[in-house]
Amino acid sequence: MDREQTKIIIAGFGGQGIVVIGNIIARAAVIEDKNVVGMVSYGAEMRGGTANAAVIISTEEVASPIITHPDAAIILNQPSLERFEPELEPDGTVLLNTSMVKRQPQRTDLTCIKVNATQIAHDIGNLRVANIVCVGAFIEHTKLLSMDSIEQAVKDLFSNKKAALVEINLKALHAGAELSSCLLPVQN
Amino acid sequence: MAEAAVQAGCRFFAGYPITPQNEVPEYMSKRMPQVGGVFVQAESEIAAINMIFGASAAGARCMTSSSSPGVSLKQEGISYIAAAELPCLIANMQRGGPGLGNIRASQADYFQAVKGGGHGDYRLIVLAPASLQELYNLTMNAFDWADYYRNPVMILGDGILGQMAEPVEILPYEPILELPEKDFVLDGCKGRKPRVVKTLILKPADGLIAHNEHLQEKYKRIESELSLCEEYQTTDAEIVIAAYGITARIAKGAVRMARAKGIAAGLIRPITLWPFPNEPFISAAKTASQMLVVEMSHGQFIEDVKLAVNGQCPVEFLGKGGGWYPTEEIILEKIESMAAASATAVKGKL
Numbered sequence: 001m002d003r004e005q006t007k008i009i010i011a012g013f014g015g016q017g018i019v020v021i022g023n024i025i026a027r028a029a030v031i032e033d034k035n036v037v038g039m040v041s042y043g044a045e046m047r048g049g050t051a052n053a054a055v056i057i058s059t060e061e062v063a064s065p066i067i068t069h070p071d072a073a074i075i076l077n078q079p080s081l082e083r084f085e086p087e088l089e090p091d092g093t094v095l096l097n098t099s100m101v102k103r104q105p106q107r108t109d110l111t112c113i114k115v116n117a118t119q120i121a122h123d124i125g126n127l128r129v130a131n132i133v134c135v136g137a138f139i140e141h142t143k144l145l146s147m148d149s150i151e152q153a154v155k156d157l158f159s160n161k162k163a164a165l166v167e168i169n170l171k172a173l174h175a176g177a178e179l180s181s182c183l184l185p186v187q188n
Numbered sequence: 189m190a191e192a193a194v195q196a197g198c199r200f201f202a203g204y205p206i207t208p209q210n211e212v213p214e215y216m217s218k219r220m221p222q223v224g225g226v227f228v229q230a231e232s233e234i235a236a237i238n239m240i241f242g243a244s245a246a247g248a249r250c251m252t253s254s255s256s257p258g259v260s261l262k263q264e265g266i267s268y269i270a271a272a273e274l275p276c277l278i279a280n281m282q283r284g285g286p287g288l289g290n291i292r293a294s295q296a297d298y299f300q301a302v303k304g305g306g307h308g309d310y311r312l313i314v315l316a317p318a319s320l321q322e323l324y325n326l327t328m329n330a331f332d333w334a335d336y337y338r339n340p341v342m343i344l345g346d347g348i349l350g351q352m353a354e355p356v357e358i359l360p361y362e363p364i365l366e367l368p369e370k371d372f373v374l375d376g377c378k379g380r381k382p383r384v385v386k387t388l389i390l391k392p393a394d395g396l397i398a399h400n401e402h403l404q405e406k407y408k409r410i411e412s413e414l415s416l417c418e419e420y421q422t423t424d425a426e427i428v429i430a431a432y433g434i435t436a437r438i439a440k441g442a443v444r445m446a447r448a449k450g451i452a453a454g455l456i457r458p459i460t461l462w463p464f465p466n467e468p469f470i471s472a473a474k475t476a477s478q479m480l481v482v483e484m485s486h487g488q489f490i491e492d493v494k495l496a497v498n499g500q501c502p503v504e505f506l507g508k509g510g511g512w513y514p515t516e517e518i519i520l521e522k523i524e525s526m527a528a529a530s531a532t533a534v535k536g537k538l
Contacts, residue, residue, distance in 0.1 A: 030355045036354070039352045063444065063516065064438040065348060065354075065437070066515060068516075
């Protein structure tokens with residue numbers, strides 16, 4: 001993940017907090033003074049439907065805001081894996097929320113981060129932070145951005161809401177970082 | 189865009205919801221009351237544009253925003269506003285057409301915006317930003333140009349620009365021009381001669397001819413004074429791409445990829461679509477061997493490019509309507525096939 005431009009797709013059911021993941025990663029990139037463009041798939045989306053967000057982080061000006069072949073995919077449900085696994089760049093990275101995705105990636109060139117996000121969120125006490133658990137795991141293993149920037153982004157995003165929300169989201173972030181595993185292509 | 193308008197002193201917004209630009213009225217509905225401005229969700233696009241006519245005649249900096257089918261409804265009002273020479277900003281975040289179409293991005297309203305979608309000989313100043321920072325900056329400038337020339341200005345964006353997120357530096361507003369006093373405003377005539385803002389000119393018999401001549405003189409002046417364009421790696425380019433708005437941004441990525449493969453590609457990106465920046469195309473047509481127009485329509489912008497190029501070099505086309513957008517890879521493929529064809533042609537001559 002040391003390329004100067006990283007294209008990330010975040011995909012799952014509407015309501016899983018896809019847009020929030022994209023928002024946090026993009027904010028953290030801004031904190032690190034990188035160029036960033038975010039894009040949400042805008043269609044007849046609704047809670048329970050499939051949704052995806054795209055974030056491009058770059059050291060230079062981002063040209064196209066549209067991602068054809070992502071370098072990394074954060075996958076929160078099974079249909080999203082079916083759709084985006086074939087699209088990933090060679091030697092890309094895929095993060096699976098193993099609570100919702102029951103199969104392994106079929107490709108052998110991918111780095112695979114696994115996190116039982118929905119279960120971990122349940123244990124923390126709020127199912128809705130499963131998305132943040134995924135962010136924690138993603139950052140821990142890819143080191144794409146620093147965990148400090150991500151923490152700051154979480155604080156910024158929830159700052160005008162209840163302080164308790166910041167607290168539980170930070171807890172989710174660290175739980176994701178600790179309770180996830182990363183399989184390199186050879187081990188896959 | 190909405191915040192830039194507020195910063196620039198826009199205090200009247202009227203609009204009617206339509207995807208993909210709902211974020212603008214949503215933001216304005218919250219923001220306008222905070223700054224002592226007026227937000228109106230009108231009963232229709234037609235009502236909204238006519239409210240803009242009124243607000244502008246009353247002296248307010250004002251704007252409306254919509255997307256393709258909504259902008260079609262506004263055309264009568266836009267023609268009236270242009271006729272009455274009232275300053276205002278109209279934003280069109282284009283979506284797929286014709287008809288109700290779809291809610292994906294498109295650039296198929298180019299003719300409507302640039303050639304005059306309403307009746308009569310009138311012109312809009314048309315701006316085509318390619319990033320959110322540029323959208324912010326141009327929105328501020330738009331109000332100045334509108335006031336300076338007493339002419340409506342249109343921002344011609346698209347559904348991608350309308351939906352993407354990017355960091356934007358919120359700069360304070362500073363006028364870029366010395367603005368004339370608004371001596372047309374209808375704000376009560378106590379102590380002065382009454383003023384009239386109207387578009388019906390029946391008397392004298394040649395009054396409308398004179399008014400048209402006056403408008404045309406103004407348009408000529410705007411053409412001679414206002415033209416913005418970005419050129420990217422055109423100096424030594426063999427293949428020059430012409431594109432505007434979000435398409436130009438995607439094309440820039442393709443130019444980088446082509447350069448990495450040793451193909452001398454470049455990009456001309458008009459920022460003002462009217463006045464159209466002819467000069468860069470005239471010079472590029474002399475130095476480049478081929479030009480490629482990319483747009484999200486079946487060929488509208490290409491007509492102005494061809495007028496500027498005036499047969500001096502071949503102009504190829506890549507574009508589709510209905511929500512299609514080009515990827516960097518698709519544009520690169522086209523560039524490569526053009527480069528290959530050109531190499532074969534050169535070989536043939538030898």
